Amino acid sequence: MQDLGTLGGPDANAIAINERGQIAGQSYINSTANSVLDACGGFSVNVPTEDPFIWKNGKMIDLGTLGGTCGFVTGQNDRGQVIGQSDLAGDLTFHPFVWDGKQMRDLGTLGGDTGVANWINDAGDIAGKADLPGTLPQNHDAVLWQDGTIIDLGTLPGDSCANAYYVNTRGQVVGTSESRDLCLVPTGEHAFLWEDDGPMVDLNSLMPPDSSLQLTFAVAINDRGEIAGFGVPAGCAPQDVGICGHAYVLIPCDENHADTKGCEDSAAGATAATTQNNRASPTPEPTAVTQSKAAGLRVVGGFRTRLAHRDHSSGMGAPEDY
Numbered sequence: 001m002q003d004l005g006t007l008g009g010p011d012a013n014a015i016a017i018n019e020r021g022q023i024a025g026q027s028y029i030n031s032t033a034n035s036v037l038d039a040c041g042g043f044s045v046n047v048p049t050e051d052p053f054i055w056k057n058g059k060m061i062d063l064g065t066l067g068g069t070c071g072f073v074t075g076q077n078d079r080g081q082v083i084g085q086s087d088l089a090g091d092l093t094f095h096p097f098v099w100d101g102k103q104m105r106d107l108g109t110l111g112g113d114t115g116v117a118n119w120i121n122d123a124g125d126i127a128g129k130a131d132l133p134g135t136l137p138q139n140h141d142a143v144l145w146q147d148g149t150i151i152d153l154g155t156l157p158g159d160s161c162a163n164a165y166y167v168n169t170r171g172q173v174v175g176t177s178e179s180r181d182l183c184l185v186p187t188g189e190h191a192f193l194w195e196d197d198g199p200m201v202d203l204n205s206l207m208p209p210d211s212s213l214q215l216t217f218a219v220a221i222n223d224r225g226e227i228a229g230f231g232v233p234a235g236c237a238p239q240d241v242g243i244c245g246h247a248y249v250l251i252p253c254d255e256n257h258a259d260t261k262g263c264e265d266s267a268a269g270a271t272a273a274t275t276q277n278n279r280a281s282p283t284p285e286p287t288a289v290t291q292s293k294a295a296g297l298r299v300v301g302g303f304r305t306r307l308a309h310r311d312h313s314s315g316m317g318a319p320e321d322y
Contacts, residue, residue, distance in 0.1 A: 004055050007062050009048050014055070018078045023055040026072040026084075029062065036091045040070035052084050054099070063099045066106050070094070075120050083117040083126055096128055098145070107145050110152055112138040117145070119166045127164035127173050137184060142175050142192075142200070153194050156202050162192070166220045171195065174218035174227055177202075178238070187239045191218035191229050203227070203250065208262075213248055216241055225252040 006012040009028020016024045026040075033046040040050040049069040053060050054076070065071035068087020076082040082099040096107040096117035109115040112131025119127045126145040130152075131138040142153040142162035153173065155162040161183035164175035172195045176188030194200040203215050216238045218229040227250040236244040253263035 005060055007051055007053055007060060009050075012053070012060075013072075015073045016076045018076055018080065020078060020080065021056070022076065022080050024053065024073045024076040024082045025055075026050050026052045027060070027062075034069045034091075036069060040072065040087075052082065052086070052099070054080065054082055056080070063104055066095055066097060066104065068094070071097075074117055077120045077122045077124070079122060079124070081120055081124055083120045085116060096126075096130075096145075098124075098126060108150060110141060110143065110150065112140065114138075115140075115143070116163070118164065121167050121169050123169060125167045125171065127167040127175070129161075129163040129175075139180070139183065142173070142177070142194070144173055144194075153198060153200055156190050156192055156200060159190065161186075162200070163188070164194070165218070168221050168223050168225075170223060170225075172221050172225065173200075174203075174221045174229070176217045182238060185239050187241060188216045189238045191215035191227075191231065193218065193221075193227070213246055214238065215248065215250075216245070218250075224256055225254065226250065227252075 004012065004014060004023065007027040007029045009030050012025060012027035014023050014025040027050065028048040029051050030048055032048055034049060035046070040047055050071060051065055052063045052071045052073045054063060063082065066086040067089030068091045070091065071084060071086035073082055073084040080101050084097055085094050086097050087094045093113045095109065096115045097104050098107055098117065098120070107115060107117060107126065109130040111133040115128060115130035117126050117128040128143055129140045130143045130150065131140045139160050140163065141155060142164035144151040144153060144164060144167060153162065153164060156177040159177040160180035162175060162177040164173045167173045172193065174191070174193055176190065177192050177200065178187065178189035182189050191203040192200040193203055203218060207215070212233055213231040215229060215231040217231065218227050220228045230241060230245045230247045232238055232241050232245050251257050251260050253260070257263055
């Protein structure tokens with residue numbers, strides 16, 4: 001066991017490690033309390049300034065912030081790029097950031113106040129959400145930051161908010177979309193898949209008609225197109241997913257899963273997707289479902305921060321990844 005130390009303060013958290021052995025996290029930089037209300041204190045005052053760091057070559061490097069007293073990491077890739085969230089000057093709002101190995105860059109929003117970066121793949125594509133202009137509380141769309149550009153993935157038809165949690169190396173994005181009421185709770189309502197320039201597809205529309213779950217969150221997708229997430233059975237409301245929700249995995253019916261049980265007939269899923277989106281359904285089509293009960297009363301928001309790090313005002317109430 002090796003103590004990585006801190007950036008000068010009393011505490012530090014390591015959040016992610018990549019294949020190069022680089023470790024990303026956040027640390028207090030001193031023991032001087034700030035008289036501001038910020039996310040790093042869980043919206044309490046008297047918390048020291050907290051900066052994101054990357055530890056490499058035996059040294060912890062302070063990545064700085066976007067001007068505020070609160071910054072933290074949500075992920076990194078094998079190239080050593082780090083993503084996270086930072087308060088802006090004055091600590092009244094926060095933006096997502098990416099650190100490219102040399103400097104921190106503000107990823108920006110869709111014209112609203114805040115945004116969140118949830119996942120970065122090895123190509124540097126970043127999945128998250130960004131606020132839209134409007135009166136508080138603002139709606140947010142799922143977004144994909146790619147090559148320095150923000151791509152608005154929108155929401156599912158009829159919904160007001162969406163959040164993207166994961167993007168794989170094929171550029172497939174998964175997340176959740178919800179109505180305004182559930183956006184305010186906040187919790188997810190309709191798990192989605194976005195690929196091939198969109199639009200996003202409600203994963204529920206690709207399920208067999210006798211599926212026992214409403215898929216509310218899709219939180220990760222691997223390069224085989226297999227999707228992990230959680231949802232609610234009949235009688236359980238989407239906002240109660242942390243109490244009575246079930247976990248699921250979706251297996252795409254494609255050439256890599258031809259022998260998978262349930263993939264013998266995927267026509268129903270394709271027809272449903274075409275009807276909803278008025279377009280051909282995406283490939284692959286996740287139609288076979290394996291379900292298991294989620295563990296007890298686990299708080300959904302805890303997934304996002306992996307190692308029980310404080311929930312820094314994500315505004316999601318939802319996971320970052322599995």
